Amino acid sequence: xxxxxxxxxxxxxxxxxxxxxxxxxxxxxxxxxxxxxxxxxxxxxxxxxxxxxxxxxxxxxxxxxxxxxxxxxxxxxxxxxxxxxxxxxxxxxxxxxxxxxxxxxxxxxxxxxxxxxxxxxxxxxxxxxxxxxxxxxxxxxxxxxxxxxxxxxxxxxxxxxxxxxxxxxxxxxxxxxxxxxxxxxxxxxxxxxxxxxxxxxxxxxxxxxxxxxxxxxxxxxxxxxxxxxxxxxxxxxxxxxxxxxxxxxxxxxxxxxxxxxxxxxxxxxxxxxxxxxxxxxxxxxxxxxxxxxxxxxxxxxxxxxxxxxxxxxxxxxxxxxxxxxxxxxxxxxxxxxxxxxxxxxxxxxxxxxxxxxxxxxxxxxxxxxxxxxxxxxxxxxxxxxxxxxxxxxxxxxxxxxxxxxxxxxxxxxxxxxxxxxxxxxxxxxxxxxxx
Ligand SMILES: *Cc1c(COP(=O)(O)O)cnc(C)c1O
Numbered sequence: 023x024x025x026x027x028x029x030x031x032x033x034x035x036x037x038x039x040x041x042x043x044x045x046x047x048x049x050x051x052x053x054x055x056x057x058x059x060x061x062x063x064x065x066x067x068x069x070x071x072x073x074x075x076x077x078x079x080x081x082x083x084x085x086x087x088x089x090x091x092x093x094x095x096x097x098x099x100x101x102x103x104x105x106x107x108x109x110x111x112x113x114x115x116x117x118x119x120x121x122x123x124x125x126x127x128x129x130x131x132x133x134x135x136x137x138x139x140x141x142x143x144x145x146x147x148x149x150x151x152x153x154x155x156x157x158x159x160x161x162x163x164x165x166x167x168x169x170x171x172x173x174x175x176x177x178x179x180x181x182x183x184x185x186x187x188x189x190x191x192x193x194x195x196x197x198x199x200x201x202x203x204x205x206x207x208x209x210x211x212x213x214x215x216x217x218x219x220x221x222x223x224x225x226x227x228x229x230x231x232x233x234x235x236x237x238x239x240x241x242x243x244x245x246x247x248x249x250x251x252x253x254x255x256x257x258x259x260x261x262x263x264x265x266x267x268x269x270x271x272x273x274x275x276x277x278x279x280x281x282x283x284x285x286x287x288x289x290x291x292x293x294x295x296x297x298x299x300x301x302x303x304x305x306x307x308x309x310x311x312x313x314x315x316x317x318x319x320x321x322x323x324x325x326x327x328x329x330x331x332x333x334x335x336x337x338x339x340x341x342x343x344x345x346x347x348x349x350x351x352x353x354x355x356x357x358x359x360x361x362x363x364x365x366x367x368x369x370x371x372x373x374x375x376x377x378x379x380x381x382x383x384x385x386x387x388x389x390x391x392x393x394x395x396x397x398x399x400x401x402x403x404x405x406x407x408x409x410x411x412x413x414x415x416x417x418x419x420x421x422x423x424x425x426x427x428x429x430x431x432x433x434x435x436x437x438x439x440x441x442x443x444x445x446x447x448x449x450x451x452x453x454x455x456x457x
Pocket of ligand 1: 142143147175177178242243271273300
């Protein structure tokens with residue numbers, strides 16, 4: 023064994039002796055899933071201690087947009103680090119966050135007027151739920167229920183789990199969760215039943231519902247369920263007519279993922295609250311924001327003695343280094359015509375993926391912007407996705423299927439050659455499943 027590999031083995035042992043990893047049955051690391059120490063990352067690649075490269079096909083859990091160790095973002099963090107790293111964000115402020123907020127509001131619909139920050143996606147969802155509830159209380163309403171979609175995912179904290187519906191994450195905690203109303207999940211063509219289910223719930227729970235929360239266009243953690251913009255439009259209109267707030271969770275789909283800078287742009291409707299995180303810092307540092315209207319903000323604006331303030335906070339709210347990253351990300355979007363380039367790359371990848379249709383077990387091949395997915399059908403009860411993951415590693419691919427749903431959510435700097443390599447490797451892997 024090389025010295026480098028020895029170092030890797032040692033790191034793995036040290037890791038397992040002291041660390042409990044997220045979203046992992048740690049027992050799987052005994053035999054089913056390797057634990058790979060990574061020494062460095064550059065562009066779309068992660069490198070292990072043998073300098074083996076792994077192409078990050080899933081943007082390191084959907085956060086990375088412009089590659090690892092991006093020279094421009096690196097420079098901007100270093101520059102920020104020289105003057106201000108982090109300060110308390112109540113009673114004090116700084117230029118990176120002011121710039122970021124004004125730029126975000128400039129990119130968003132004019133209905134939006136204020137940015138409220140947190141430091142991860144789940145927290146943004148908690149903020150939106152609390153803010154919407156609090157706004158309804160201030161208006162003298164007695165509403166306590168939230169509407170959400172079946173198959174939804176909004177994060178792992180108790181409030182966010184409550185509006186989620188992916189069984190493997192929610193089931194055990196059910197006794198602790200808020201009671202929520204679930205609307206039938208829409209699919210690509212079929213959403214009439216979902217609208218009917220929404221209409222029925224709005225009617226039977228009149229005056230009880232605070233807000234409807236949804237991931238517009240793609241339920242990502244819900245096995246990449248891509249659905250119609252028309253559903254979003256009609257559902258939002260129904261909610262607005264019923265006088266309930268609408269919360270869009272664009273934590274995964276924001277920042278260009280679905281083909282427009284924000285998914286709501288494709289839906290012809292604007293929510294009351296917009297949650298953003300993940301891509302916001304290009305995958306560098308934790309940051310999230312809930313953007314809302316001045317109308318909502320003004321409800322809370324009153325002399326202190328009226329007890330209307332929104333007193334939610336996180337220690338690391340408004341971290342200056344994270345804001346510097348986010349500003350760098352917006353610079354890149356502005357300068358490099360990212361959305362138009364992505365459209366070309368998306369078409370290219372989509373055409374290549376058609377080659378996988380020769381495998382009869384590849385079903386529901388689908389895409390939206392820079393998200394591509396298919397299901398492996400006919401392997402009930404088998405962890406086929408895990409096999410794809412392990413075989414992918416041999417080809418130097420970092421995939422992380424959701425059950426037996428295989429997906430690509432690559433960084434936007436992926437080249438056509440790299441895309442070709444991914445699809446050809448996938449074809450070889452899939453071929454090995456033929457019986
Ligand atoms: C990832 C995700 C979250 C949670 O964000 P974290 O930063 O992981 O807490 C919430 N909603 C959606 C749609 C997500 O994809």
